[in-house]
Amino acid sequence: MKKKTTRELPPVIPASPELLAKMQRLSERPPVSFEVAKAQTDLMLKGRTNENENRPEPQSGHWRKAG
Amino acid sequence: MAQGRLIHDSDIDPVPLLSNSTSEHEVRYPTADRRVVKKTWPGFYGQIPVWKDDRVEREPATPAEYLDRQALQNEVFGSDLRLEGVNVSERPSMIIGEPAGLPSFVVTQRFIEGADARFPKPPDARIAEFFEAHGFEAIPRSYFGWVRRADGVVVLDARGDNFVLSAEGVIPIDLQMALVPELIARSAR
Numbered sequence: 001m002k003k004k005t006t007r008e009l010p011p012v013i014p015a016s017p018e019l020l021a022k023m024q025r026l027s028e029r030p031p032v033s034f035e036v037a038k039a040q041t042d043l044m045l046k047g048r049t050n051e052n053e054n055r056p057e058p059q060s061g062h063w064r065k066a067g
Numbered sequence: 068m069a070q071g072r073l074i075h076d077s078d079i080d081p082v083p084l085l086s087n088s089t090s091e092h093e094v095r096y097p098t099a100d101r102r103v104v105k106k107t108w109p110g111f112y113g114q115i116p117v118w119k120d121d122r123v124e125r126e127p128a129t130p131a132e133y134l135d136r137q138a139l140q141n142e143v144f145g146s147d148l149r150l151e152g153v154n155v156s157e158r159p160s161m162i163i164g165e166p167a168g169l170p171s172f173v174v175t176q177r178f179i180e181g182a183d184a185r186f187p188k189p190p191d192a193r194i195a196e197f198f199e200a201h202g203f204e205a206i207p208r209s210y211f212g213w214v215r216r217a218d219g220v221v222v223l224d225a226r227g228d229n230f231v232l233s234a235e236g237v238i239p240i241d242l243q244m245a246l247v248p249e250l251i252a253r254s255a256r
Contacts, residue, residue: 012218012246015145016201022235023145029234031101032180034083040180040187041085041094044228 074152074173079106091241102175105241106154107133110169115245116212116221123209123250125223125243130172132245137174139244143201143220146239148176179231179238188227189237197237198225216252221245 015023032040082095082104091113092105107113112133114125128136137148151173158167181187189197195205198213203222206212211225223243231238 010218012139012142012220013202013215014142019201020145022238023147026179026233026235026238027147027177029180031097032178034085034096036180036184037096037103037178038083038085040184040231043185044187044231045086045088 072152074154076154076156076158079104079154079173096178098175101178102149103178104151104173104175106173107171109156109167109171112172114223114243116209116223116243116247117245118247118249123206123212123214123221123223123247125210130170133172136242136244139220139246140239140242143215143244144239144242146176148174151175176240179233179240181231182234183232187231189230189232191227193232193237194225194227194230197230197239198222214247214250216250219246219248219251221247221250 079095082098085094085096085103087093091111092107095104095106096102098104112128112130113136115128115132115136116123117126118124119126134150137150140146141148154171154173155168156171198205201215202217203213203215203220206214206221210223213222213225214220221244225239225242229239229241231240
């Protein structure tokens with residue numbers, strides 16, 4: 001049986017104009033040096049865990065399978 | 068980077084290494100046009116959300132699903148992920164048991180600088196605000212998962228280290244994404 005892919009699904013809601021404007025403004029900022037990028041990357045990966053962790057149940061309790 | 072073609076090790080190696088310790092990519096920066104290079108580990112194309120046993124789980128993506136994931140991030144969050152090509156390295160695989168010579172995808176994106184160099188990762192509350200502002204709700208019993216019922220877009224691995232708290236607010240940089248039709252709200256079908 002052919003595996004279903006996302007290409008066969010309906011289109012998604014595109015990014016909001018506000019978000020696109022933010023991304024555009026970020027693209028206009030001057031590029032950072034390798035040293036700055038390296039320091040930020042190391043900081044972001046510090047203490048990273050790869051094991052599964054479960055999110056807590058939302059307080060609203062509105063989770064359900066659609067349909 | 069090369070465009071839409073086979074990319075050789077000699078094209079990638081000159082770009083300084085930022086990290087080879089992430090689970091899905093080797094990361095380098097900067098290219099000549101000041102972009103971040105992400106190369107998938109050979110023979111492994113990341114993970115995506117799938118609907119399995121009445122819950123959202125993660126599974127290894129096929130190459131096509133990895134590309135769908137990149138396209139989804141561009142479409143939903145306005146990212147600028149760009150497929151540069153495919154690399155076939157002759158070096159030994161980083162994955163135990165995998166033979167050499169398996170293909171990797173090479174993608175690039177702009178580097179997003181943190182607004183505060185000391186705290187580039189947004190706190191969980193800011194990530195939650197970001198998703199809720201874009202119509203998502205948290206998925207219980209999932210791996211940092213969020214779903215948008217209107218179109219079934221699911222995001223997993225939404226941890227702080229996959230976002231940057233930039234001068235423009237929270238910006239996603241690398242998300243495990245897919246469409247999960249089982250989660251589209253009935254009214255949206």
